[in-house]
Structures are given as C-alpha cells and as structure tokens.
Amino acid sequence: MHCPLPITSQRNVLCVFPDYTPSFGTFSHAYRLLPRVRAFMPPQGLLVIAAYLPPKWPVRFVDENIALASAADFDWADVVLVSGMHIQAPQIHDIARRAKLAGKIIVLGGPSVSGAPELYPEFDCLHIGEIGDATDRLIACLDHGVTPPPTQMRFETSERLPLRDFPLPAYNLIRLDRYLMSSLQFSSGCPYRCEFCDIPALYGRQPRLKTPEQITAELDAILAQPGYPSWMYFVDDNFIGNRKAAREMLPHLIDWQRKHGYPLQFACEATLNLAKQTEILALMCKAQFLTVFVGIETPESDALKAMRKEHNVALPMMEAIGTLNRYGLEVTSGIILGLDTDTADTEVHLKTFIDLSQIPVLTINLLQALPRTPLWDRLKRDGRLIDDDAGLESNVRFLRPYAEVVAAWQRCIAYAYDPARLFARFAHQVDVTYAHRMHAPVRGRLTTRNLRKALVLGFNVVLWIGLLSNYRRAFWRAAGYALRRGQIDAALGMGLVAYHLIKFSREALRGEQNASFYSTHARAT
Ligand code: SF4
Numbered sequence: 001m002h003c004p005l006p007i008t009s010q011r012n013v014l015c016v017f018p019d020y021t022p023s024f025g026t027f028s029h030a031y032r033l034l035p036r037v038r039a040f041m042p043p044q045g046l047l048v049i050a051a052y053l054p055p056k057w058p059v060r061f062v063d064e065n066i067a068l069a070s071a072a073d074f075d076w077a078d079v080v081l082v083s084g085m086h087i088q089a090p091q092i093h094d095i096a097r098r099a100k101l102a103g104k105i106i107v108l109g110g111p112s113v114s115g116a117p118e119l120y121p122e123f124d125c126l127h128i129g130e131i132g133d134a135t136d137r138l139i140a141c142l143d144h145g146v147t148p149p150p151t152q153m154r155f156e157t158s159e160r161l162p163l164r165d166f167p168l169p170a171y172n173l174i175r176l177d178r179y180l181m182s183s184l185q186f187s188s189g190c191p192y193r194c195e196f197c198d199i200p201a202l203y204g205r206q207p208r209l210k211t212p213e214q215i216t217a218e219l220d221a222i223l224a225q226p227g228y229p230s231w232m233y234f235v236d237d238n239f240i241g242n243r244k245a246a247r248e249m250l251p252h253l254i255d256w257q258r259k260h261g262y263p264l265q266f267a268c269e270a271t272l273n274l275a276k277q278t279e280i281l282a283l284m285c286k287a288q289f290l291t292v293f294v295g296i297e298t299p300e301s302d303a304l305k306a307m308r309k310e311h312n313v314a315l316p317m318m319e320a321i322g323t324l325n326r327y328g329l330e331v332t333s334g335i336i337l338g339l340d341t342d343t344a345d346t347e348v349h350l351k352t353f354i355d356l357s358q359i360p361v362l363t364i365n366l367l368q369a370l371p372r373t374p375l376w377d378r379l380k381r382d383g384r385l386i387d388d389d390a391g392l393e394s395n396v397r398f399l400r401p402y403a404e405v406v407a408a409w410q411r412c413i414a415y416a417y418d419p420a421r422l423f424a425r426f427a428h429q430v431d432v433t434y435a436h437r438m439h440a441p442v443r444g445r446l447t448t449r450n451l452r453k454a455l456v457l458g459f460n461v462v463l464w465i466g467l468l469s470n471y472r473r474a475f476w477r478a479a480g481y482a483l484r485r486g487q488i489d490a491a492l493g494m495g496l497v498a499y500h501l502i503k504f505s506r507e508a509l510r511g512e513q514n515a516s517f518y519s520t521h522a523r524a525t
Contacts, residue, residue, distance in 0.1 A: 129157030177227025261444030
C-alpha cells in the first residue's frame with residue numbers, strides 16, 4: 001500500500017543508500033568476476049519506503065555501492081532520504097554533507113538512526129523505528145514544506161505498518177543485474193534475546209510476517225526484471241523466528257519454483273536449532289535453499305550461556321551442523337572474539353571448531369557493542385564503552401589485553417583463510433552437503449543472461465584463481481574434486497567466494513579493513 005494521506009504538493013524525492021564498508025560477508029572483491037555486478041544486495045528497507053511514498057511524488061533511487069549520487073541528482077531533489085546501518089555511518093555523514101551543500105532538506109531513517117539517533121545531529125529530520133505512523137507524519141510534514149527546519153525534527157514510530165500491508169519494494173527503481181544477490185523479506189523480529197543483538201529492541205520479539213501471496217508476488221516482480229540474480233537472500237532476522245509460519249510459507253515457495261522451472265536458489269539466516277526442525281529442513285531443500293547463515297558466535301558453551309544464546313547449545317553443535325549439511329545446506333557462521341568469557345584457550349577452541357565443523361565461510365569479528373542492546377547497557381554501567389573515534393578496532397574495553405585480543409583475531413582469520421585450509425573445507429562440502437541437494441530442473445535458469453554470466457564467471461575463475469593466483473593448486477584440488485562429481489556450480493562458487501575471502505583477509509591482516517563488521521569507525525580504504 002501507499003501512504004494513505006491526501007497530498008497537496010509535488011515533491012521530487014531522492015533516496016540515497018550509502019556505500020557499504022567492505023567485510024567478509026559483502027563479497028565485494030568477487031564482483032569483478034561477474035559481468036555488471038557492483039553491489040551485494042538491494043537495500044530492502046529504503047526500497048519499501050520508496051514504494052510507500054505518495055504515488056504522485058517522483059522518486060529517484062541511488063545506491064552508492066553502484067554509483068554516487070550526482071550533483072544533478074541533488075539539484076533535482078526537493079527532499080533527500082537516506083537509510084543505513086551503523087557500519088555505514090561515515091558514508092551516511094558524507095551524504096548529509098553533500099545534500100546540505102545542495103541546500104536540500106535531509107531525512108535519515110533505518111536501523112542505525114533508530115538505534116542511535118544522537119549520532120546524526122546534522123540531519124533535518126530523523127525517522128526512528130520501522131515504517132508506520134511516523135512515516136505518515138513525516139510525509140505530511142514534507143507535503144507541507146521542504147525548507148530545512150531550524151532545529152532537528154524527530155518522527156518516531158509507535159504503530160508499525162503490519163508486514164502484510166507492506167508495499168512491493170520499488171524494484172522498478174533499481175537494476176537488479178548490478179547485484180550479486182537479490183533480497184526478500186518474509187518476517188521481521190526474533191524471539192530470542194542474545195545480549196549483543198539489537199534486533200529484539202528494534203524489530204520486536206514477536207516475529208511479524210508477510211503473507212505467502214506477498215512473497216510470490218515479490219518473486220514475480222523480481223523475475224520480470226531482466227538480469228535478476230539467481231541467488232536470493234531472505235533478509236529475515238531469523239527465518240524460523242515463527243516456525244509455523246515458515247512451515248506454511250515454504251510449500252508456496254516450492255510451488256512457485258516448480259511453476260517457473262526453479263529460477264532461484266535461496267539463502268537465509270536462522271538459529272542453529274533449525275537442525276531440530278526436520279520438516280522445515282525437508283521443505284527448504286525442496287525449495288532450493290542452499291545456504292544458511294547461523295550466528296554460532298563461539299564454540300564455547302559457557303560463553304553462549306553468558307550471552308544468552310542457550311538455543312545454540314540445545315543440541316550438540318557438530319551434530320546440528322551435520323544435520324543442516326545433510327539437507328543440502330552449507331552453513332555460514334558468524335563468530336565473535338573479545339567476549340568477556342574468552343580465555344587464552346579460546347583461540348585454540350575456535351581453530352579446532354573451524355577444523356571440525358568444516359564450515360568454509362566464517363565471518364570472524366571482534367565484539368562491538370551496539371546501542372539498544374543489553375550488552376551496551378551493561379558495558380555502559382561498568383564504564384567499558386570506548387568512543388568509536390578512538391581509532392581502536394572495537395568500542396568495547398575487553399577484559400583481556402586489547403593487543404592480545406586483536407592479535408588472536410588476526411591469527412584466527414589467517415588460520416581460517418589460509419587457502420589450503422579454506423579449499424579443503426570446500427572440498428569437504430562436496431560430499432557432505434552439495435551431494436544432498438535436490439537436483440532441480442535447470443529450465444528456469446537457462447536464460448541467455450545466465451549462460452553469459454556463467455561463461456564470464458568460468459573464464460574469470462580459471463584466469464584469476466586457477467592460473468594467476470598463488471593458491472591455484474589448493475583451488476584445483478577442491479574444484480577438481482567437485483568437477484569430477486559433476487558439480488560445476490560448486491566449483492565456480494567456491495572460486496568466487498574464496499577469491500573474496502582470501503583477498504579480504506590479507507587486507508585485514510595488513511590493517512586495511514575493520515576487525516568488526518559493526519564498527520562505525522572509518523578506514524582509509
Ligand atoms: S538469534 Fe540472532 S537475531 Fe535473534 S536475538 Fe539472537 S543474534 Fe539476534
């Protein structure tokens with residue numbers, strides 16, 4: 001639905017999404033291996049806001065991961081809308097500076113400002129919280145006038161728009177072929193209360209849901225776009241936050257895939273106790289879910305209990321990972337170092353976990369305290385929060401010496417992304433995971449664009465990894481193993497992903513990348 005308010009003025013709205021700071025999980029180095037790809041995923045939140053604006057307001061959408069908003073864009077606009085996460089804070093400030101120079105009213109919404117509005121004094125209007133009554137009040141205010149107000153105005157949502165009333169994201173305003181993956185949201189919120197996580201405070205503990213019909217309508221809209229990526233990421237905070245709803249939605253997804261010849265392959269985020277939901281896992285396998293990101297955080301069960309992530313120890317960790325693999329799901333794992341429970345042995349425990357779990361992709365970050373989390377409140381009480389501008393790798397005063405924590409992080413990423421180890425873990429997936437995936441018909445993916453994309457990717461993987469890299473032997477050992485079993489997709493996929501991970505970890509070890517994905521401090525790179 002659009003904003004239901006009667007509108008009297010016409011406003012040109014420029015939506016600007018800030019550049020991401022690169023991280024293990026954005027795969028930014030891999031874009032060059034694919035034709036046209038310049039960014040990770042379309043920004044769902046800002047696309048939904050763009051679609052909700054009054055229909056008679058023209059909207060321009062600029063994702064600065066692809067190209068910067070130009071002077072002409074700012075000149076054209078009456079209003080500049082920006083959204084972003086904490087990690088994009090430096091870039092958000094930069095957009096504000098450019099919009100101010102152009103003399104435009106600037107509005108900021110999204111997760112970062114919703115968690116920490118005090119970080120953004122330069123914005124004229126702040127939209128705090130999700131789309132809802134605040135959005136309507138903001139639109140009414142902009143309809144009334146677009147002269148920057150003398151003091152900052154805040155619009156805070158108290159009544160959220162139900163997800164079932166969310167408009168179709170404005171995919172028509174972007175080019176999906178510029179993205180590595182497309183994105184989709186089924187639910188919002190998570191029932192758990194992990195100490196470091198801001199999701200429950202920002203989006204609630206009672207997951208709110210779209211209808212299956214909304215999901216298939218969004219898939220239709222994506223499929224109608226030329227060059228849509230065949231990878232699609234469910235950006236839900238926890239895909240099984242409401243298990244019953246996930247169980248009921250999945251058959252619709254399977255039907256849609258069947259009807260269109262399986263054009264898409266899915267990934268999502270979920271808690272490790274997904275392993276206990278074998279009915280859901282069987283449905284996910286049939287729907288072509290191939291990857292699941294799990295916040296494993298640490299292999300140490302005391303640490304999990306301390307951070308209130310007991311659901312990760314609900315069943316033995318390796319057994320749970322093995323179960324997910326048997327349903328064709330490659331597990332990607334989030335890991336945190338710098339926890340209060342870390343000891344001198346944590347590094348060894350993590351390396352052992354990497355070897356035993358055989359998880360290829362691990363996003364290993366230093367603990368960062370986010371506003372609106374129990375962790376933030378506790379550390380603030382204890383005087384253990386450090387200013388982000390201090391130039392350190394985290395805003396947490398660790399219990400262990402800072403230099404030791406950072407050095408352990410460096411040794412762990414060096415260990416995890418040593419090419420021989422990384423490709424050995426990929427090779428392990430060939431039998432334990434990839435072989436269990438459902439062999440779906442490829443009719444839906446046999447498009448000219450996809451074939452061209454596969455050829456370009458194949459050429460680049462062979463050239464840059466198979467011939468020119470200093471880890472080509474390790475690559476061919478794993479890729480050859482997959483190819484001998486007919487897994488061409490897997491061989492190309494491991495080349496693509498490893499290329500980013502190895503390059504990124506080498507940069508991080510040279511100090512050119514942040515040690516925390518959530519850090520707001522800027523790197524020169
Ligand atoms: S399970 Fe994940 S989304 Fe839910 S509170 Fe914990 S970290 Fe956040």
